Every structure is written in structure tokens, then in C-alpha cells.
Amino acid sequence: MKVSIVTLAVLVAQSFAEDDGSWANIVSIGQRPYYLVDEMKPSSVRDKLDECAKTKTSYARTDFSIGHRGACMQFPEHTLESYKAAALQGAGVIECDVTFTKDRELVCRHSQCDLHTTTDIVLHSDLNANCTTPWSAGVEPMCCTSDFTLEQIKTLCGKMDSSGINATTPEEYVYGGTPDWRTDLYQYGCPTIVTHKESIELIQSYGGKFTPELKGASVEMPYEGDFTQEAYAQKMIDEYVEMGIDPKDVWPQSFNSSDVFYWIQNTDFGDQAVMLDETEYDNETQFLEFFDLLVENGVKIIGPYLSQLVEQDDSTELGMKASAYSEAAVEHGFQMIAWSLERSGPGLEGWYWSSLENMTRTDGDQLALLYFLTQEIGNVIAVFSDWPATTTFFGNCYEVGLRDSSSSSTSSGGEDASENDSSETTTTTDTTTTPSPSSPAGSRRHLQAASQMINFALKLVGI
Ligand SMILES: *[C@@H]1O[C@H](CO)[C@@H](O)[C@H](O)[C@H]1NC(C)=O
Ligand SMILES: *[C@@H]1O[C@H](CO)[C@@H](O)[C@H](O)[C@H]1NC(C)=O
Ligand SMILES: *[C@@H]1O[C@H](CO)[C@@H](O)[C@H](O)[C@H]1NC(C)=O
Ligand SMILES: *[C@@H]1O[C@H](CO)[C@@H](O)[C@H](O)[C@H]1NC(C)=O
Ligand SMILES: *[C@@H]1O[C@H](CO)[C@@H](O)[C@H](O)[C@H]1NC(C)=O
Ligand SMILES: *[C@@H]1O[C@H](CO)[C@@H](O)[C@H](O)[C@H]1NC(C)=O
Numbered sequence: 001m002k003v004s005i006v007t008l009a010v011l012v013a014q015s016f017a018e019d020d021g022s023w024a025n026i027v028s029i030g031q032r033p034y035y036l037v038d039e040m041k042p043s044s045v046r047d048k049l050d051e052c053a054k055t056k057t058s059y060a061r062t063d064f065s066i067g068h069r070g071a072c073m074q075f076p077e078h079t080l081e082s083y084k085a086a087a088l089q090g091a092g093v094i095e096c097d098v099t100f101t102k103d104r105e106l107v108c109r110h111s112q113c114d115l116h117t118t119t120d121i122v123l124h125s126d127l128n129a130n131c132t133t134p135w136s137a138g139v140e141p142m143c144c145t146s147d148f149t150l151e152q153i154k155t156l157c158g159k160m161d162s163s164g165i166n167a168t169t170p171e172e173y174v175y176g177g178t179p180d181w182r183t184d185l186y187q188y189g190c191p192t193i194v195t196h197k198e199s200i201e202l203i204q205s206y207g208g209k210f211t212p213e214l215k216g217a218s219v220e221m222p223y224e225g226d227f228t229q230e231a232y233a234q235k236m237i238d239e240y241v242e243m244g245i246d247p248k249d250v251w252p253q254s255f256n257s258s259d260v261f262y263w264i265q266n267t268d269f270g271d272q273a274v275m276l277d278e279t280e281y282d283n284e285t286q287f288l289e290f291f292d293l294l295v296e297n298g299v300k301i302i303g304p305y306l307s308q309l310v311e312q313d314d315s316t317e318l319g320m321k322a323s324a325y326s327e328a329a330v331e332h333g334f335q336m337i338a339w340s341l342e343r344s345g346p347g348l349e350g351w352y353w354s355s356l357e358n359m360t361r362t363d364g365d366q367l368a369l370l371y372f373l374t375q376e377i378g379n380v381i382a383v384f385s386d387w388p389a390t391t392t393f394f395g396n397c398y399e400v401g402l403r404d405s406s407s408s409s410t411s412s413g414g415e416d417a418s419e420n421d422s423s424e425t426t427t428t429t430d431t432t433t434t435p436s437p438s439s440p441a442g443s444r445r446h447l448q449a450a451s452q453m454i455n456f457a458l459k460l461v462g463i
Contacts, residue, residue: 024207027059027090033367033393040364043317045371052397061207063092064374064401065391068340068384069110070094072161074183077118078108079158079191080202087206090392092401093251093382094208096199098236099215104227105150106196106236110161112218115143117163119156119193122170127152137168146219150195158191160184181345196236200243209249211274211337212236214259230266233259237267247271251337253303257294264298274337276303284324291332301335301381307355309338309380310372318368319359326377338373339384341366341391370394 037053040046067086069077075085078097086094096108113132115121121143122128122135130148135141145153160183164176178184194202196212203210214236222228233254240250253274254260264270275294281287294302304325313321322330329336344350348361356365370391373380375398382401385391395401 022207023084023087023205024061026088027061027392028088029059029090029389029393032387033390036364036367036390038364039362040367041362043368045318045368046364049367049394049397053393056396059090059392059396060402061090061092062392062395062401063209063403064382064395065089065091065093065388066211066337066382066384067091067094067208067388068343068386069097071387071389073342073386075186076158076160076191077110078194080194080198081186081189081191082158083194083199083202083208084206085186086388087203087208089387089389090396091385091388092209092403093211094199094203094206095211095213095384096194096196096203097213097215098196099145099217100223100227100232100235101145101148101150101153103149104223104235106239107145107150107153108194108196108199109145109215111215112146113142113144114161115145115148115153115156116141116173118161119143119153119158120174121156122174124155125170127155128170135170135173141173144218146217146223153193156193157187158193159187179345197239197243200239200245204243204245209251210240210245211251211253213253213276214256216256229256229258230262233262234266237263237269240269251301253337257297260299261297270298272301273299274301274303275299276339277308278305281325284328287325288328291328291334294334295332299334301337302329303337303339304329306338306341306352306369309336309377310369311355312359314359318372320356320369320372320376322377323355330377330379334379336373336377336380337382337384338380341370341383341385342387343385366390367394371398374398374400 034053037046037049040049067083067089070079070082071085071089071091072078072082075082083094097110098106099109099112100106109115109118116131116135121131122141127148128134128141128143131141131143132147133139133142159174160178162177162179163174164172167173167176175184200210214233217223217229217232221232237252240247247269250269251272251274252263252269253276255276255278257275260273260275263273277290279287279290309323309326310320311323312319326336340352344352346363348363348365353361359365367390370383371394373383383391
């Protein structure tokens with residue numbers, strides 16, 4: 001007993017001592033994955049995850065886990081705080097939805113026209129007045145990033161995506177409507193709106209990779225006559241080039257095949273371009289034709305929604321079978337990135353679960369679905385999650401998307417990159433590789449903490 005406590009303390013102390021003081025090395029999955037395992041219906045998958053939950057004491061960042069708008073179940077979407085939360089939950093990849101401002105700067109917002117539900121803009125009476133449709137009692141507003149300059153947008157605070165129904169004051173409109181299973185808890189300190197460029201810097205410093213989605217414009221394109229769709233698609237890529245990001249660390253996505261084909265034909269970032277697909281097909285012929293078109297144009301990754309991939313099958317252990325769509329996708333050799341877990345709320349109602357609507361569901365079925373997507377269907381390389389701790393937990397237990405030094409594109413990158421200490425520090429996240437160089441002060445702090453911990457453990461066991 002004494003020996004094991006001391007051993008544990010030494011192990012914990014060692015992991016502190018090896019930490020280089022960078023956020024990139026911190027992964028914390030919190031309580032929720034354990035709760036979801038407990039909620040699972042009996043199955044061999046539950047047994048395995050339960051065993052993993054009980055025995056695994058540290059988790060690594062995994063590229064299987066994508067922070068959907070950050071960690072937007074609880075943090076205001078597309079804010080610095082939401083991205084940081086996603087990174088801390090072990091998301092290997094973090095999403096910025098990309099749209100543009102009046103002065104053509106790229107910012108992270110889910111849509112060009114959602115400032116009224118995702119920020120406090122309606123409280124700024126001068127800015128509200130310049131929204132496409134300003135808020136006033138009884139009027140549904142519409143405030144677009146293209147209504148404002150970046151400087152103006154930077155004065156806003158992010159908030160949970162919601163709005164008060166029948167609000168009579170701006171405050172009721174802005175701060176009403178968050179579902180009770182999300183929370184307003186993390187929106188009080190003015191969550192920070194970020195530009196696309198800032199998101200790249202931040203996500204890189206957290207050890208994350210990138211999946212920017214070029215959002216369709218809500219204004220007529222070309223914007224102001226000369227900002228074409230192609231210029232917009234190119235600008236998004238240019239910002240990665242400017243920041244020296246390896247294309248292997250970027251999965252650019254769009255629902256518009258013109259954007260995806262553009263990246264493939266005109267940039268170095270086409271290899272991992274993701275063709276998002278939200279179509280509800282009437283029959284197989286339709287998606288087979290679409291798949292053929294994608295193959296002809298060099299698309300390798302598609303992004304279907306969850307319910308497109310599975311159907312109910314009571315004769316199987318998990319109650320699921322592959323849909324004709326996912327079988328055809330595998331036959332066409334596509335990799336798939338599916339969206340979005342942890343978005344539907346307790347009970348898993350709604351569109352994302354519509355193909356399993358007649359299955360008796362528990363919240364734990366989210367983990368069963370991840371098993372099915374990765375181990376039964378295969379080819380599903382990553383899943384977006386509003387709470388990436390859930391996908392991180394699964395990725396660790398089934399060893400999906402974990403990074404290792406041999407496959408790390410950042411360490412095998414160009415000569416310049418390997419010479420660059422700061423880029424090494426911010427992009428190396430594999431906990432099993434040699435720690436990156438760190439500040440002497442940081443190491444001292446960790447060593448101090450480590451020796452305090454050993455002393456404490458020794459006192460505990462009376463040595
Ligand atoms: C609102 O728009 C008007 C007309 O374009 C402009 O003169 C004014 O400066 C704008 N106000 C703000 C706060 O941007
Ligand atoms: C909002 O107003 C409409 C129309 O007056 C009414 O039918 C509805 O019940 C109201 N909703 C809430 C939540 O008060
Ligand atoms: C896709 O983008 C092209 C231009 O690149 C545009 O003409 C077309 O309308 C867009 N399609 C959709 C569905 O937005
Ligand atoms: C499939 O659906 C499309 C669109 O509804 C229709 O035009 C086509 O005829 C259908 N094909 C078959 C084989 O049913
Ligand atoms: C679920 O059951 C209802 C009623 O029988 C049926 O109409 C619906 O198509 C079923 N949904 C699925 C996805 O099978
Ligand atoms: C090294 O990284 C820094 C910070 O990311 C960057 O400004 C600089 O251009 C990089 N240098 C090289 C040679 O890649």
C-alpha cells in the first residue's frame with residue numbers, strides 16, 4: 001500500500017516535471033464522458049469503455065476529436081474561450097467557421113448574419129441601428145458581419161447562440177433563450193470574438209490543427225462588385241500560407257462544391273479539402289452521381305451528418321447498421337468526417353438522430369455511435385463535437401486519431417520548420433515524445449511542485 005502511493009506520487013510528479021508549461025500538453029476530459037459511459041445500454045462496447053474509464057488516468061490529444069465551433073455546448077461559439085475549452089478537452093482539430101466583414105477581413109462566425117444571436121450587438125444601440133434589420137420590440141433582427149468593420153465587431157462580446165422570444169428589451173433579447181442543458185455560465189466576462197488569423201495563432205498555440213469552413217455569403221457575390229467567391233476562398237487559404245501552416249494540418253471545408261474544387265485545382269490545400277454534405281437524398285442514384293462527380297474532381301474526404309450514416313437494426317448488438325450512403329461512400333474510397341455529436345441535447349432528439357428515431361435511445365448511445373462509425377463502418381476519421389471531451393475520450397479508448405512522432409506532419413515538415421523552436425513548441429502535442437524546450441523558470445516551478453508532491457505523499461504514508 002505504502003509503496004503504491006509513493007509510486008503514484010512519483011509518477012504524477014514526473015508528469016509535472018515533463019510538462020513544458022505550454023497549453024499544448026494539457027488534456028482534461030472532465031466528468032461528462034464518465035457519465036455517458038454509465039448511461040450506455042449493456043453491450044461489449046460499454047464494457048470496454050467502462051474498463052477504459054476506470055483504468056486510464058491520462059488522455060492525449062486526438063485528431064479524431066474536432067471542436068465544433070470550439071466547445072459550444074457550454075462556451076459561446078467561435079470565441080477564444082470556446083477554442084481554449086476545446087483544446088483543453090483534447091480536441092486535435094478545432095473549427096473556425098469563416099465569413100467576412102464590411103472591410104473584407106475574415107472572422108470566425110457560424111454565419112455571415114448571426115451577430116444578433118451570437119453576440120451582444122443589440123445592446124450597442126449605435127451598431128444595432130446599422131444592422132441589416134435592427135432589433136426593436138416585435139421585430140426579428142438581422143445583423144451581419146458585412147454590416148460592420150472588423151474594428152466595430154471587435155467591440156462585441158460573444159454569447160451563447162440564442163435569443164429571447166417576444167423580448168421587450170434588448171437585454172431580454174440578447175440573454176434569453178439558452179436551452180437549460182447548455183449554460184450561460186461562461187458568457188459573463190465578454191467572450192472574445194476572433195479573426196480567422198487570430199484563430200490560427202490561438203489554435204496552434206494550444207496544439208490544435210485546423211478545419212476552417214468557408215461559409216456561403218449572405219450578401220451578393222462578388223461583394224461590392226469585385227470580391228469574388230474565388231477571391232474569398234483563396235483569402236482563407238492565404239492566411240494559412242502567411243502563418244506558415246503545413247497543409248497537412250488543415251482540413252478546409254465547404255458545402256459548396258465550387259469552393260472545394262477551387263482549392264483542389266488552385267491551392268496546396270486541396271488534398272484534405274472536405275466536401276460537406278447536408279443533402280437529404282430521395283434515392284441512391286442521387287448520391288451515387290454526386291460521389292462520382294466528387295471522385296472525378298479529386299475529392300477524398302466527405303462530411304456527412306450523423307443520421308446519414310446509420311440506420312436502425314434491432315438484430316445487432318448496438319441496434320445500428322450502416323446506411324446505403326455510408327456503404328457507397330466506403331466503396332468510393334472516401335474518408336469521412338461526420339457532424340455533429342453533443343449537439344442534440346438530452347434524449348438525442350432531432351435531425352442528427354432522425355434515422356435512429358425509433359430506437360430506444362440513451363445519451364450513452366453517442367459513444368455507441370462513435371464505435372459504430374469508426375469500427376463497423378470504418379473510414380470515419382474524425383467527428384465534430386459540441387463537447388469534444390466526449391470524442392477525445394472515445395478516441396483514446398479505441399486509439400483513433402492519436403498522434404505519434406512518426407506520423408506527425410509538423411515534425412516531418414520542411415527544414416525551416418524543424419529549425420524553428422517556437423513552431424515546434426506550439427505544434428508538438430504528443431505526450432509520449434520528448435518534451436519541447438521550455439523556459440527554465442517554468443521547469444523550476446514544475447520541479448518544485450513535483451518535490452512538494454513527493455514530500456506530501458511521504459508524509460501521508462508516514463515515512
Ligand atoms: C451607420 O451607417 C451610417 C451610414 O452608412 C454611417 O454614417 C454611420 O457612421 C454608421 N454608424 C456606425 C456606428 O457605424
Ligand atoms: C410570443 O408571442 C406570440 C404572439 O403574440 C405568442 O403566441 C407566444 O405564445 C409568445 N411566446 C412566448 C414564449 O411568450
Ligand atoms: C457556390 O459557389 C458558386 C461560386 O463559386 C456560386 O455560383 C454558387 O451559387 C454557390 N452555390 C451555392 C449553393 O451557394
Ligand atoms: C431519384 O430522385 C431524383 C430526384 O427526386 C429523381 O429525379 C430520379 O428520377 C430518382 N431516380 C430514381 C432511380 O428513382
Ligand atoms: C419510425 O416509425 C414511424 C412510425 O412507424 C415511421 O413513420 C418512421 O418512418 C420511422 N422512422 C424511421 C427512421 O424508420
Ligand atoms: C518561426 O515561428 C515564428 C512564430 O510562429 C514565425 O514568426 C517565424 O516566421 C518562423 N520562422 C520560420 C523560419 O519558419
